Amino acid sequence: MGLWLCTGRFGYYSGMGNIVSILREKQFDAIIVGGGGAGLRASLELSSSGYHVAVVSKVFPTRSHTVAAQGGINAALGNVEGEDDWRWHMYDTTLGSDFLGDQDAIEYMCKHAPDTVLELEKMGMPFSRDENGKIYQRAFGGQTRHYGKEFSVHRTCAASDRTGHAMLHTLYQQNIRAKTQFLTEWYAIDLVKSESGKVCGVIAIEMKTGDLYFLNAKVTVLATGGAGKIFKSTTNAYTCTGDGLGMVYRAGLPLQDMEMWQFHPTGIANVGVLISEGARGEGGYLTNSEGERFMQRYAPQYKDLACRDVVSRCSAIEIREGRGCGPNKDYVLLNISHLGEEIILKRLPGITDLARTFAGVDPLKEPIPVVPTCHYMMGGIPTNPQAQVIDVQKGKDQVVPGLYAAGECASVSVHGANRLGANSLLDIVVFGRAAGKHIKGLLDNGYEQETVDQGALNRSMSRYQRWMDNKAGPSYSELRLRLQNLMQKDFGVFRTKEAMQEGLDGLIAIRHEMQNATISDHSKAFNTALIEALELDNMIEVAYATALGALHREESRGAHSRIDFPNRDDKHWHAHLITYTDGRVAKRAVNMKPHEMDPIKLKERDK
Amino acid sequence: MQVTIYRYNPDFDQKPTYKMYDVDTSKVHGIMLLDVLEYIKANLDDSLAFRRSCGGGVCGSDGININGKNSLACITPFKELPEKVTLRPLPGMPIIRDLIVNLDQFYTQYNSVKPYLQTHSNPEKEHIQSIEQRDKLDGLYECILCACCSSSCPSFWWNPDKFVGPAGLLAAARFILDSRDEEKESRLKDLDDLYRLYRCRSIMNCTTVCPKGLNPNAAISKIRDEMIKSKTTCTEPHHEHD
Ligand SMILES: Cc1cc2nc3c(=O)[nH]c(=O)nc-3n(C[C@H](O)[C@H](O)[C@H](O)COP(=O)(O)OP(=O)(O)OC[C@H]3O[C@@H](n4cnc5c(N)ncnc54)[C@H](O)[C@@H]3O)c2cc1C
Ligand code: SF4
Ligand code: SF4
Ligand code: FES
Numbered sequence: 001m002g003l004w005l006c007t008g009r010f011g012y013y014s015g016m017g018n019i020v021s022i023l024r025e026k027q028f029d030a031i032i033v034g035g036g037g038a039g040l041r042a043s044l045e046l047s048s049s050g051y052h053v054a055v056v057s058k059v060f061p062t063r064s065h066t067v068a069a070q071g072g073i074n075a076a077l078g079n080v081e082g083e084d085d086w087r088w089h090m091y092d093t094t095l096g097s098d099f100l101g102d103q104d105a106i107e108y109m110c111k112h113a114p115d116t117v118l119e120l121e122k123m124g125m126p127f128s129r130d131e132n133g134k135i136y137q138r139a140f141g142g143q144t145r146h147y148g149k150e151f152s153v154h155r156t157c158a159a160s161d162r163t164g165h166a167m168l169h170t171l172y173q174q175n176i177r178a179k180t181q182f183l184t185e186w187y188a189i190d191l192v193k194s195e196s197g198k199v200c201g202v203i204a205i206e207m208k209t210g211d212l213y214f215l216n217a218k219v220t221v222l223a224t225g226g227a228g229k230i231f232k233s234t235t236n237a238y239t240c241t242g243d244g245l246g247m248v249y250r251a252g253l254p255l256q257d258m259e260m261w262q263f264h265p266t267g268i269a270n271v272g273v274l275i276s277e278g279a280r281g282e283g284g285y286l287t288n289s290e291g292e293r294f295m296q297r298y299a300p301q302y303k304d305l306a307c308r309d310v311v312s313r314c315s316a317i318e319i320r321e322g323r324g325c326g327p328n329k330d331y332v333l334l335n336i337s338h339l340g341e342e343i344i345l346k347r348l349p350g351i352t353d354l355a356r357t358f359a360g361v362d363p364l365k366e367p368i369p370v371v372p373t374c375h376y377m378m379g380g381i382p383t384n385p386q387a388q389v390i391d392v393q394k395g396k397d398q399v400v401p402g403l404y405a406a407g408e409c410a411s412v413s414v415h416g417a418n419r420l421g422a423n424s425l426l427d428i429v430v431f432g433r434a435a436g437k438h439i440k441g442l443l444d445n446g447y448e449q450e451t452v453d454q455g456a457l458n459r460s461m462s463r464y465q466r467w468m469d470n471k472a473g474p475s476y477s478e479l480r481l482r483l484q485n486l487m488q489k490d491f492g493v494f495r496t497k498e499a500m501q502e503g504l505d506g507l508i509a510i511r512h513e514m515q516n517a518t519i520s521d522h523s524k525a526f527n528t529a530l531i532e533a534l535e536l537d538n539m540i541e542v543a544y545a546t547a548l549g550a551l552h553r554e555e556s557r558g559a560h561s562r563i564d565f566p567n568r569d570d571k572h573w574h575a576h577l578i579t580y581t582d583g584r585v586a587k588r589a590v591n592m593k594p595h596e597m598d599p600i601k602l603k604e605r606d607k
Numbered sequence: 608m609q610v611t612i613y614r615y616n617p618d619f620d621q622k623p624t625y626k627m628y629d630v631d632t633s634k635v636h637g638i639m640l641l642d643v644l645e646y647i648k649a650n651l652d653d654s655l656a657f658r659r660s661c662g663g664g665v666c667g668s669d670g671i672n673i674n675g676k677n678s679l680a681c682i683t684p685f686k687e688l689p690e691k692v693t694l695r696p697l698p699g700m701p702i703i704r705d706l707i708v709n710l711d712q713f714y715t716q717y718n719s720v721k722p723y724l725q726t727h728s729n730p731e732k733e734h735i736q737s738i739e740q741r742d743k744l745d746g747l748y749e750c751i752l753c754a755c756c757s758s759s760c761p762s763f764w765w766n767p768d769k770f771v772g773p774a775g776l777l778a779a780a781r782f783i784l785d786s787r788d789e790e791k792e793s794r795l796k797d798l799d800d801l802y803r804l805y806r807c808r809s810i811m812n813c814t815t816v817c818p819k820g821l822n823p824n825a826a827i828s829k830i831r832d833e834m835i836k837s838k839t840t841c842t843e844p845h846h847e848h849d
Contacts, residue, residue, distance in 0.1 A: 059658075060710075062752055063666040121733040124724025124787070126741065126748045133735035162749060165665060169748070173723035208703055237661045271637065273663050354663065357682055358638075477649035521654035523618040526704040529653040 034223030035061030038407025045436025069164025097416025210524025246538025259549035267373025387435035417558020473516030667751030773823030
């Protein structure tokens with residue numbers, strides 16, 4: 001283990017035998033870790049304010065996973081029906097969350113959805129258009145009007161089926177205009193905390209050179225996105241490894257509702273590439289081996305546009321009961337060919353390409369083989385609606401000074417136990433903006449930095465040092481594969497105590513072996529093995545948090561379905577679950593106090 | 608499958624080498640060339656460096672030169688490649704390590720066209736744009752900045768600091784043709800330069816390689832048309848300094 005010495009204004013040096021690693025230092029008012037939709041929306045709010053702000057991103061910003069979002073972003077604009085209301089959107093989101101979403105946060109998001117989306121349009125986002133020249137809106141799952149009384153509303157604003165691409169490029173372009181400073185292809189390793197517990201920035205590595213930096217910042221925003229890569233089969237990018245969550249866990253802070261993973265009903269079978277819910281929004285439907293439109297049977301009102309957790313479970317049941325398609329009867333079919341070439345090529349060109357490339361089928365003529373596939377992390381770093389990170393002490397929420405989180409890595413929580421399609425792109429811009437605004441207010445009032453001692457820096461460096469020092473032991477890639485297979489097997493759509501306990505034991509073993517795991521490349525310049533190894537540390541923490549929460553929650557709610565506890569149990573489990581890296585688990589109350597409307601009362605979800 | 612890959616690590620290599628990997632493709636999880644690279648990295652040699660993110664052809668990370676042609680590894684099925692494959696970094700760009708190139712110049716040119724909407728009006732709700740007006744952006748806005756085009760363009764190789772290049776010009780066209788933008792004239796004026804726009808010799812490499820099926824060459828023609836229409840073309844061309 002190296003010793004990290006302070007050398008005054010030139011930074012910090014490490015003496016390790018005759019190897020000397022230099023820890024350089026840069027100072028900022030705020031750093032934003034993540035250049036996806038959440039990070040770029042936050043930075044935009046701040047870069048025009050005159051503060052010294054930088055966006056740190058392990059990939060060039062437009063390569064962030066937001067770029068892959070297809071279907072759209074929800075906002076009650078009412079461009080199609082003529083009338084829509086953010087309260088109805090709130091109702092749908094709350095029911096969709098199976099009542100695990102915080103109603104103050106959901107209210108904030110739905111209420112600000114229209115102006116946030118219109119703002120994106122004004123920034124230049126190339127939305128598709130309707131006959132009146134307004135933003136095109138399509139139908140998506142779980143959406144109603146008049147509090148569940150009218151079905152199939154068109155609330156999802158779309159740029160063809162490339163909404164995430166259109167959004168991310170627009171936000172990046174606006175950041176060019178605002179002259180935001182980017183530390184592109186820099187990898188954040190760990191948070192640095194002062195003695196009093198204030199977060200004072202991160203340790204990061206400049207990938208091109210391999211140089212290490214202490215990015216000293218008064219405020220740190222985590223916008224590091226999802227972590228779907230902990231599963232073998234996922235629609236997520238290689239980069240979705242839960243880095244922000246690992247950082248928070250290691251800093252002794254909690255993660256919330258990590259048992260809640262969304263399995264998307266229409267991932268292309270055997271490849272994990274997504275076919276957007278927009279396909280069903282435009283009129284596509286699922287069939288089983290008997291050619292039956294089975295969703296009509298399970299959900300007579302919502303049909304194929306029922307919530308994702310519901311549709312995924314139904315597909316899984318169809319497959320389990322022998323009505324799956326193909327030689328192994330292990331997938332169902334998504335039909336869109338009846339929509340006709342014109343609609344398909346206009347509204348769904350991206351997924352047409354994907355189906356041709358990855359499934360080898362032409363959706364103009366044939367159905368697409370699909371299976372429920374890991375897609376989205378509803379849980380994450382607990383925050384309040386200002387995006388401030390929360391710790392819970394003696395049963396009370398405490399704001400963690402200097403730390404914010406927004407986007408998929410955060411659990412604010414608007415998605416609760418199940419996210420509605422097209423609510424995540426909304427979440428990331430609404431709360432990215434909220435974070436930016438709140439930080440600006442904080443800095444305007446003269447927010448001061450605290451001094452960081454050598455011990456804190458050493459702790460944040462220790463992980464890097466471990467990977468560089470370990471010379472004999474299992475390879476990181478072998479352990480990663482074991483982790484992904486384990487999660488896939490024991491924490492999928494249906495869960496049982498036995499499987500999950502076995503899974504948790506396996507995870508603890510992997511976690512243990514990780515201490516000796518190795519990379520064989522110890523060079524400095526663009527060492528992607530090192531980056532993947534550091535990512536794996538985070539994936540294991542995310543998986544561990546998932547396992548803790550999933551075993552603990554003895555009910556079925558939203559995406560968490562337990563065969564041994566098939567019903568929702570509000571009496572015992574209408575609560576968030578927070579877990580810590582040392583294995584502690586606790587409940588945290590769900591917010592039921594929206595400011596401008598009556599709370600939406602607990603009830604069974606409609607079908 | 609025999610995959611020969613360009614290797615260079617600035618930490619210790621004086622000059623680049625090629626390394627051959629024998630891959631049993633039945634062990635590869637997936638059907639794309641990127642899956643082969645992932646297999647090599649996980650099982651044969653973790654020091655191989657390449658970029659990737661989405662794995663689905665939308666993020667533009669993994670543009671590389673595959674048997675002489677630029678493309679994205681993640682949407683190139685390895686079954687459609689010959690038994691022997693040679694992979695090189697994108698040509699004409701400074702190399703950082705292995706298949707990873709420095710794209711700073713490429714991004715600088717992109718930034719130079721002011722790739723953001725410029726308007727002075729502030730409608731109460733959204734800008735109204737007809738379906739036909741919006742259709743004009745199709746084929747322009749979908750660019751993923753993979754640099755496959757610019758790194759196959761001879762004009763960009765010779766003048767990366769002065770010629771905007773196909774990707775940058777495609778972005779320029781995307782804003783020039785956006786009915787909402789109010790800086791069309793200044794955009795055209797900025798490009799009316801022997802290097803920035805007119806270095807394009809219509810060699811068409813860009814359009815041939817674009818993995819997203821976009822046509823930068825056609826976009827460049829559209830910019831030229833707009834220039835003629837707006838009559839901002841200089842009557843006195845600048846002198847060439849090559
Ligand atoms: C295929 C697909 C389709 C989707 N479609 C839709 C849709 O239609 N509608 C919808 O609402 N939602 C959709 N979603 C969900 C939505 O796209 C994501 O939840 C959302 O984009 C996440 O945005 P983000 O800004 O939080 O994170 P990301 O966009 O993932 O960005 C994370 C950022 O953090 C950076 N980062 C991470 N770790 C580090 C580190 N250690 N150091 C430095 N930087 C780091 C990355 O470089 C990146 O810039 C879809 C998701 C998928 C997978
Ligand atoms: S058409 Fe123009 S931009 Fe395209 S490759 Fe040729 S010279 Fe380059
Ligand atoms: S135009 Fe095509 S080849 Fe060029 S950067 Fe864009 S997507 Fe890549
Ligand atoms: S990995 Fe994203 S385009 Fe290939």
